[in-house]
Amino acid sequence: MAPVLLVFMLSCLTLGVSQDLTSVMNFEKFFRMEEELLALSDLIVKQELRSHEEDVHQFANITSILEDVKAIHRDIGRDVVGYISHPINQFHLTRRLYNQWREVLQRILDSDTCVKALKVKLQNIADNVPDKDVFNTIASTISALQLYKGLSVEQIMRGDITEVRPLQTLTLADAFAIAQTAFEKDDMFYAIEWLKYIVGEVKDNRISDIDDRVTATAVFHMLSNAYFSAGLVKEAQTVLADLLRFDPKNVAAKRNLEYLSNSKPSSKISELKPKSPSKKSRRLYEELCRAEEKLIISKSSKLKCLYLPLRNGIPYMKSDVRAEVVNGRPLIVVMYDMFDNGTAMAISYMGYKKLMESSTVRRYSEVKHNAAVYDTTYWKWVPNLQAKLGELKLSRFPRLFFSLRTFNIGTEGELKNKEIGDQSPVVGSFITFLTDPTLGGELVFPMSKVKIPVIKGNVVFAEIRAQMGICPVYYGSQWYGSQTLFEKISSNICPQEQRVPRFY
Numbered sequence: 001m002a003p004v005l006l007v008f009m010l011s012c013l014t015l016g017v018s019q020d021l022t023s024v025m026n027f028e029k030f031f032r033m034e035e036e037l038l039a040l041s042d043l044i045v046k047q048e049l050r051s052h053e054e055d056v057h058q059f060a061n062i063t064s065i066l067e068d069v070k071a072i073h074r075d076i077g078r079d080v081v082g083y084i085s086h087p088i089n090q091f092h093l094t095r096r097l098y099n100q101w102r103e104v105l106q107r108i109l110d111s112d113t114c115v116k117a118l119k120v121k122l123q124n125i126a127d128n129v130p131d132k133d134v135f136n137t138i139a140s141t142i143s144a145l146q147l148y149k150g151l152s153v154e155q156i157m158r159g160d161i162t163e164v165r166p167l168q169t170l171t172l173a174d175a176f177a178i179a180q181t182a183f184e185k186d187d188m189f190y191a192i193e194w195l196k197y198i199v200g201e202v203k204d205n206r207i208s209d210i211d212d213r214v215t216a217t218a219v220f221h222m223l224s225n226a227y228f229s230a231g232l233v234k235e236a237q238t239v240l241a242d243l244l245r246f247d248p249k250n251v252a253a254k255r256n257l258e259y260l261s262n263s264k265p266s267s268k269i270s271e272l273k274p275k276s277p278s279k280k281s282r283r284l285y286e287e288l289c290r291a292e293e294k295l296i297i298s299k300s301s302k303l304k305c306l307y308l309p310l311r312n313g314i315p316y317m318k319s320d321v322r323a324e325v326v327n328g329r330p331l332i333v334v335m336y337d338m339f340d341n342g343t344a345m346a347i348s349y350m351g352y353k354k355l356m357e358s359s360t361v362r363r364y365s366e367v368k369h370n371a372a373v374y375d376t377t378y379w380k381w382v383p384n385l386q387a388k389l390g391e392l393k394l395s396r397f398p399r400l401f402f403s404l405r406t407f408n409i410g411t412e413g414e415l416k417n418k419e420i421g422d423q424s425p426v427v428g429s430f431i432t433f434l435t436d437p438t439l440g441g442e443l444v445f446p447m448s449k450v451k452i453p454v455i456k457g458n459v460v461f462a463e464i465r466a467q468m469g470i471c472p473v474y475y476g477s478q479w480y481g482s483q484t485l486f487e488k489i490s491s492n493i494c495p496q497e498q499r500v501p502r503f504y
Helices: 003-010 025-051 060-076 080-085 087-110 116-126 132-143 145-149 153-158 172-184 188-205 216-229 233-246 251-260 280-290 341-362 381-390
Strands: 305-307 322-327 332-336 370-373 404-409 426-433 443-445 450-452 459-463 478-487
Touching: 025 060, 025 080, 025 087, 025 116, 060 087, 080 087, 087 116, 087 132, 087 172, 132 145, 132 172, 132 188, 145 153, 145 280, 153 188, 172 188, 172 216, 188 216, 188 233, 216 233, 216 251, 233 251, 280 443, 280 450, 322 450, 332 450, 341 370, 341 381, 341 404, 341 426, 341 478, 381 404, 381 478
Parallel strands: none
Antiparallel strands: 305 322, 322 332, 332 459, 370 404, 404 478, 426 459, 426 478, 443 450
């Protein structure tokens, strides 16, 4: 358990809590994991070095790793949420756990250390540290900043993503890890972009090694291979020629250059683009998420200001619920100022608390980023919101509400599979924005070509047939509420494909 973070979060029990509740759940878990790793490993190493005159377990060579991590945590201080909110910090945290801490854990767990009890605790953490898939995911989200936010590699390397600066900027070793991930995923556009940057730095500064594992010549070779895989033979030859000027005795470069002289190009540099998703919905999702940050209305919309009926089921009676129809079929409606700041903060905290409890019980194992919220407070935040949503005339039949769920979206974003509900009593879902916007997190409906910005207090209703996605969040994370609208249908009424009234 991370004492600093636990104390901080327990101080959030009052409704005066700031928007620090928007911390990303999985990176908070990673930070807590690193804190515990640091404390246990440091204690084991110190006890072993005190118990023996010599370093019998060869722990001295991991002491430098522990000291480096200690320095990072000292710089973070109590601003844990601020640290894990920045995507560059998220990348560094994940990379430390995936690379450095795996080495530390392997060295300690493979040794015959005398501190058996602490070793058992480390084993549990070792089973749950980020693996290659997790690291590749966060590495891909960093390169995707070029796609979604139009940033250059140079801007990302400097950390120019928001006005908030990362604790440490990306190194060339970090850049190579990002490029390698893209290369392994056969996305040569990003691999080439990042490798070109590294090669430029190598040539300008005459760098021989990127780090203790990667040489500069390896970067040249990977860039050449990436160009060749993209069908850009001339560019691949140019890279190898540069390598031979940098390292005239490189035998592999000479051999590859000779091979490329007999190869024919299959594409032009102007044709090189990011790898396009195979599914249409994913392609549209990415297009919407990188579009200008504003409300996007589909051509089929019936956009107009209207007042949804609340009282006595009278269709045209004006009420205090202002709304706009942004898409007709399937129906997508934006409702403004449905709840106040106190409701938003209370519900998001209840969701956060539920997920934190789950994380504690599971001891760092994977935790789902959504949870049902059960309101036991005196203020009845959730029941009051459900009552307001339930009064909206969005079904001809009596409505049913079950538990409201909260969920958290970070840099990975989310695109739900298309739901099929023709024979279901489900009419649709209300999506509530529970936190202030940061960078990203817009609600998108790819097949309807609709994008809705994050505005705390607003609610979006979407029919079951509307496929929904949420754009990646590139600073902190966003909290949302989800309330499904069910119909209570008599047994003698046949289910209909479309039941939403066309009163507007």
